[in-house]
Amino acid sequence: MANVVKDDGNGLDKVVLKTPNGASAEVYRHGAHLTSFKTASGKDVLFVSKQAVFKPPKAIRGGVPVCFPQFGQLGPLGQHGFARNAAFEVVGSGDNSVTLELAASGKEDERYPHPFQLRVTVTLADESLTQKLTAINTGSSPIAFTCALHTYFTASAIDKVRVEGLDGVGFTDSLQGGKPLTQEGPVVFDQEVDRVYIGTPGSIKIFDDGAGSCVEIVKEGFPDAVVWNPWVEKSKAMGDFGDDEYQVMLCIEPAVAGSGAVTLQPGKTWNGTQTLTLSNV
Numbered sequence: 001m002a003n004v005v006k007d008d009g010n011g012l013d014k015v016v017l018k019t020p021n022g023a024s025a026e027v028y029r030h031g032a033h034l035t036s037f038k039t040a041s042g043k044d045v046l047f048v049s050k051q052a053v054f055k056p057p058k059a060i061r062g063g064v065p066v067c068f069p070q071f072g073q074l075g076p077l078g079q080h081g082f083a084r085n086a087a088f089e090v091v092g093s094g095d096n097s098v099t100l101e102l103a104a105s106g107k108e109d110e111r112y113p114h115p116f117q118l119r120v121t122v123t124l125a126d127e128s129l130t131q132k133l134t135a136i137n138t139g140s141s142p143i144a145f146t147c148a149l150h151t152y153f154t155a156s157a158i159d160k161v162r163v164e165g166l167d168g169v170g171f172t173d174s175l176q177g178g179k180p181l182t183q184e185g186p187v188v189f190d191q192e193v194d195r196v197y198i199g200t201p202g203s204i205k206i207f208d209d210g211a212g213s214c215v216e217i218v219k220e221g222f223p224d225a226v227v228w229n230p231w232v233e234k235s236k237a238m239g240d241f242g243d244d245e246y247q248v249m250l251c252i253e254p255a256v257a258g259s260g261a262v263t264l265q266p267g268k269t270w271n272g273t274q275t276l277t278l279s280n281v
């Protein structure tokens, strides 16, 4: 069931999805931002900061900001592009799904004077959720973009979490000026982490020994994955993030980043998806 809520209490519109067995998801029109995914078995998969600001154009801290048409600082635009700051329209819904669209005219930001359509479709099932990002070049010249589904996951405690699936994968370390390194073993968190893993496998798993759960991320179309935890000092420096919240979250972000930008010819379409599936371990 897809239900549009006209005012979430902050004056913003959101769409609530529910399955008959009790799974739910919430997607804001602002940024096509997924802010909640609760499974039928009762697990809250996504983290949203208690300090998050629900005031456009500011991006919401947590859930899944859509970074488009630029990931991070990989281009002339502001950090992570402008889609996460923009108002989307609801253009379709099904039993357990909703599609939101940004019809960009090319006037949104003078540093990116290209028309495009960006669609985000969220489909909910009892223990899984799929997010599909579709970009269409609606202009008359090629466009190039990088992007990410900047997914914030909950963690019972950050020292109880390990990320499997990146062993042997090369990454650039954003905390060392983009130094190229290779992952050895699982990714664990005992300090600030800000890395772009390049050319990753299609499945990455987050094991949370404190919660006795595993979230599998299956991605297509996104060659790369960003792994981020702000740790102590960066948490304190962010106004919309609690000082201690780095202990209960981590970001794994399917991305087009280190592998280089996608070039899309006029009239052509690009798709990227991630499916998040919860299981007990």
Ligand SMILES: O=P(O)(O)OC[C@H]1O[C@@H](O)[C@H](O)[C@@H](O)[C@@H]1O
Binding pocket: 072, 079, 080, 150, 174, 194, 195, 226, 228, 253
């Ligand atoms: O504060 P923002 O713009 O939402 O970015 C959060 C983080 O996003 C991550 O993707 C970047 O790798 C980090 O460097 C950045 O700090």
